[in-house]
Amino acid sequence: VSWHERRALTGSSDDTMRLWDLDAGESLRVFxxxxHDVLCISVDWPTLRALSGSGDDSLRLWDLAKAEPVLELGGHERDVLCVDVDWAGGRAISGSNDETVRLWDITSGRLLQTLRGHEDHVSGVAATWPAQRAxxxxxxxxxxLWDLETGEALLELRGHSFHVLCVAYHYAQPSE
Structure with missing residues (x-):
């Protein structure tokens, strides 16, 4: 949600996204x-761009002002469940039912890396881009925990007794 503009962007199992005016209580535009289902969205409100992931195994970069996709990212073999975007750096990271994590260049659509190690759906992703970690x-x-420069898994943690569905990540530079 962009609180300044009072807008929200939603994804649906009707295969669309909708931009909403929260003040007027109405849909402004359909994307x-x-x-297939739109399962995840990341929005850059200042530049009116969004990146969506779907059950059609793809990600799409959108121009929200024109309500049209400008780039399709294909490479996952199953539903794209989660995404995090470095809008300033032109990169994104996505997780999928295909058990992979993929790093993308969203200016060209090029797949930069495929990270492997999970043994089931990748349900959440959070990156700290300046630290090159996710x-x-x-x-x-x-x-x-992944090193985004090398693609190496730096750490694996277990403790939940069932599926881990979402994650938030905070990275603080060590004190010098």
């Missing part, structure tokens, strides 16, 4: 392009 969680009950 069509995915061919944390993912999975239905395999684990979370993993």
């Amino acid at each position: 069509r392009g995915h061919t 944390v993912t969680c999975s239905n395999d009950g684990s979370l993993r």
